[in-house]
Amino acid sequence: MKKQILYSLKSPYREQLDVIGFRFGHGKKSAAIVGAMRGNEVQQMYVCSRMIQELKIIEAKGLIAEDTEIMVIPCVNYYSMNIGKRFWAMDNTDINRMFPGYSLGETTQRIADGLFSKIQGYEYGIQLASFYQQGNFLPHVKMMDTGFASPELMKDFGLQFGILRKPRPYDTTTLNYNWQIWETKAFSVYANATDVIDENAADEAVYAILRFLDKHDMISANTPPGYITKLIDESKTKQIRSEAAGIFKSCIEIGKRVERGDILGIISDPFDGEIISEIRSTVSGTVYFEYCSPLINSNTVCFKIIK
Known part of the structure; x- marks a missing residue:
């Protein structure tokens, strides 16, 4: 194993930011396997640290x-x-919306430019990703449908589901999309939690x-x-x-099968405790995302179901 600094950024107020890679x-x-790009992606960083320990053993053998x-x-x-913010502390911008970057x-x-210049050219790219919504999700792998790689490759992870996503305009500045444009077969692996x-x-x-x-x-x-991965x-x-x-x-756990009309959750009045809404499934399928904050606004996505 070789530990190296891939990119450095000096700061007038803090120690130098060094993006570290383990080869x-x-x-x-x-x-190339990339973990946390956002400040709350603790689980994603942890999975990478576990990968480093496993690869050290494999390399030693x-x-x-x-x-x-x-x-x-x-x-x-x-x-x-280390200050508990999801996005870049100074201007609240998202590094994963800045690729391929600009020096x-x-x-x-x-x-983004400094990182991408070092991880461009790998045959396969794996990003430990998180949802933009607060919640728990079933571990799965996702690939953007750019036409540059076969979705069948998702089966090689052995996760329960492989999800193919049509890129939207805002996806064109993500790492996953740009990896594929520059001929890296890119995947996003979702490992349930984010900030725990x-x-x-x-x-x-x-x-x-x-x-x-x-x-x-x-x-x-x-x-x-x-698993025998189901591609959807x-x-x-x-x-x-x-x-x-x-x-x-x-009222339901991720990974559970539900039928149309089943109660998924309830919303109660924060003052008197009366139930003001029952959240019911409109389809039959498997719950793969569950909102987990104690407070919710109207019209918030609180569950996602694979039909």
């Missing part, structure tokens, strides 16, 4: 293939992480990535058997929204 093996740029380089970058934005641009554009650590979900994500690396002959690893188009999922504001309580 395993040597030779062909085979796989000589089980990384010849002419293979694997790069792991646990955290890009610890400036925001003479705003701070987050320069960070979920050990079981972290295990599942680590094993999924190891399975993928093993399947593509980058490493030799024994992992628990995965994101347009086949259903968002369930709240019809009132108040105190939110979920």
Whole structure:
């Protein structure tokens, strides 16, 4: 393992920001794994730290293939992480909306440029991603449908679901999209939690990535058997929204099968406790996202269901 600084940014008020990468093996740029780009992505950083420990053991045993380089970058934005902010602390911009970056641009554009210049050219790119909404989600892998890679590759992670997403205009500045435009086969792995650590979900994500690396002959690893992945188009999922504001309580767990009309959650009045809304499923399927904040606004996406 070699630890190296991929990009540095000086600050007049804080210590220098160093984006650190951990390189395993040597030779062909085979796989890059990127963790937290936002300040609340603790689970994503943790999964990468677990990956580093696993790859150290694999490398010590000589089980990384010849002419293979694997790069792991646990955290890009610890400036925001250590003060509890999701986005860049100074101007509230999102590094994952700044790719491929611009070396003479705003701070987050320069960070994106510095990072992308180091991880461009890998055959496979894996990002530990998080939802923009506060909540829990079933571990799954997602790929943008840019036409540059086969969705069948998602099956090699062995997660329960592989979701194919049609890019929207705002997706064109994300790491995943730009990786694919520059001919890297890119995937987003979602490991349930974001700002807390979920050990079981972290295990599942680590094993999924190891399975993928093993399947593509980058490493030799024994992992628990995965799922026979079901590939679905994101347009086949259903968002369930709240019809009132108040105190939110979920009545279902992620991964559970529900039928049309089942109660998914309730909303009560924050002052007198009376139930003011029942959230019911409008389709039959599997719950893969659950809103988890105690307070909810009207018309908020509170559940997502794979039909």
